[in-house]
Amino acid sequence: xxxxxxxxxxxLCGEVLRAAGSQHQLASLMSQPSWTHPYEANFxxxxxxxxxxxxxxxxxxLATLPQLHLAFxxxxxxxxxxxxxxxEDALATLTMPRACFSLESCLTNDGPFLMVGNSEGDIYTLxxxxxxxxxxxxxxxxxxxxxxxxxxxxxxxxxxxxxxxLPVVFLxxxxxxxxxxxSPLSLSIPFPSCCRACWAPRRTGRITVMYRRxxxxxxxxxxxxxxxxxxxxRTDIQVCGLKDPQLACTCMFCMKTAHQIATFLLPLHxxxxxxxxxxxxxxxxxxxxPSLFLFTISGHxxxxxxxxxxxxxxxxxxxxxxxxxSMDDSLHLYMWEEEGRYPYLRSCCHLEHLGSDPAPSCYVxxxxxxxxxxxxxxxxxRESSILVMYSLHM
Numbered sequence: 412x413x414x415x416x417x418x419x420x421x422x423l424c425g426e427v428l429r430a431a432g433s434q435h436q437l438a439s440l441m442s443q444p445s446w447t448h449p450y451e452a453n454f455x456x457x458x459x460x461x462x463x464x465x466x467x468x469x470x471x472x473l474a475t476l477p478q479l480h481l482a483f484x485x486x487x488x489x490x491x492x493x494x495x496x497x498x499e500d501a502l503a504t505l506t507m508p509r510a511c512f513s514l515e516s517c518l519t520n521d522g523p524f525l526m527v528g529n530s531e532g533d534i535y536t537l538x539x540x541x542x543x544x545x546x547x548x549x550x551x552x553x554x555x556x557x558x559x560x561x562x563x564x565x566x567x568x569x570x571x572x573x574x575x576x577l578p579v580v581f582l583x584x585x586x587x588x589x590x591x592x593x594s595p596l597s598l599s600i601p602f603p604s605c606c607r608a609c610w611a612p613r614r615t616g617r618i619t620v621m622y623r624r625x626x627x628x629x630x631x632x633x634x635x636x637x638x639x640x641x642x643x644x645r646t647d648i649q650v651c652g653l654k655d656p657q658l659a660c661t662c663m664f665c666m667k668t669a670h671q672i673a674t675f676l677l678p679l680h681x682x683x684x685x686x687x688x689x690x691x692x693x694x695x696x697x698x699x700x701p702s703l704f705l706f707t708i709s710g711h712x713x714x715x716x717x718x719x720x721x722x723x724x725x726x727x728x729x730x731x732x733x734x735x736x737s738m739d740d741s742l743h744l745y746m747w748e749e750e751g752r753y754p755y756l757r758s759c760c761h762l763e764h765l766g767s768d769p770a771p772s773c774y775v776x777x778x779x780x781x782x783x784x785x786x787x788x789x790x791x792x793r794e795s796s797i798l799v800m801y802s803l804h805m
Contacts, residue, residue, distance in 0.1 A: 463797060466486055466795055468490065469796045470776075472484065472514035476523055481523075482494045485511035485514050486796070489508070489509060489510050491514075491537075492505075505542040507535070509531050513526075513527070514527055515567070525539050528558050532549060532552055533548065545587060548581070548594075553571045556572045557570040561610045562610055566637060567583050575603065577603055578602060578605050580637060582597065604624050606621055607621040608621070609687060609728065612691070613692060617635075617636045617637075617692050619632055619687070621697070631674065634672045682699045685698065688728025693707055693751065695707070701720060703719075703723065704716075714755060718758060719737035719741060721737050723735050723736070732744060736776070741763035742761070774790060784801060787801075
């Protein structure tokens with residue numbers, strides 16, 4: 412196994428490739444000619460700087476740590492790999508005992524780590540890049556579909572999409588430094604039917620949950636906050652934000668009555684979204700069909716974008732960017748306006764398939780962005796996958 416160098420420079424690319432007169436610097440990363448030619452010819456936007464081998468088992472989960480130039484993948488067979496985006500071989504490989512349903516990476520004061528949620532409701536915390544086990548928590552009876560680390564790295568939100576699962580928020584420190592014979596410090600949120608969740612990038616402890624309920628499966632959003640106070644070796648957690656005041660949040664560490672921050676339901680005529688993200692803590696972005704919508708956390712429509720011809724298949728959001736991929740084989744990059752100023756979200760660039768084939772044999776299934784690069788998973792229909800990277804100079 413290689414020893415990982417620690418150049419704490421932002422971006423998965425070691426450097427930005429510059430071309431005269433070009434505002435956006437893009438490098439396509441492919442492996443073999445059968446994969447390279449379609450996308451190099453269709454995008455024709457840069458020079459190959461790194462190549463990953465074709466993954467014969469489709470990649471289903473993707474995470475990155477731009478500060479360390481690392482990318483993490485999990486495939487259908489439960490194999491987790493760490494890539495340094497420089498060498499052909501993965502830095503480390505670990506085959507999990509069950510299928511991986513969620514993947515989350517995080518860089519804390521104690522170092523980097525990776526969390527994997529599986530089909531049996533277990534959450535594994537692993538070292539990076541070695542992928543050695545730190546802790547294992549049996550969180551649910553069903554699959555762990557959602558894992559999200561808070562921006563301040565203090566909390567881990569975990570949940571499944573099964574209607575009987577209540578989301579759980581873990582104190583990150585208790586997962587990184589497990590105590591023998593003690594369960595990690597956590598709080599169960601009495602809010603079932605959660606299908607997505609996202610932390611507010613600049614609001615410590617604020618999280619928005621997307622849910623579906625009722626016979627018509629109405630989609631709604633609710634926003635709440637977490638606060639913790641440490642007294643000696645005791646930590647008290649308070650949750651604020653549930654609509655029903657009778658749903659007091661209870662855990663073994665404290666008991667508090669919750670109060671609502673914001674909540675709203677989408678109109679019945681709107682196609683239910685699959686993905687969502689949060690801007691400054693007061694704005695929610697989500698897709699519906701081929702459109703991208705921006706709402707306030709109270710339900711006021713701010714913007715609607717129509718940059719895709721077909722259904723948006725994936726949405727990724729951080730404090731600076733919003734990235735969408737569509738079944739029309741295109742990607743669109745947006746950026747948040749500073750300090751939440753109007754027009755709140757602006758369109759930056761669009762990348763699309765330019766070939767004559769109306770039904771290309773491969774598609775972009777997942778994408779993650781940072782200040783210097785876009786990393787994508789390009790998959791063949793029901794077959795293998797490969798990583799694709801675009802190096803951005805904004």
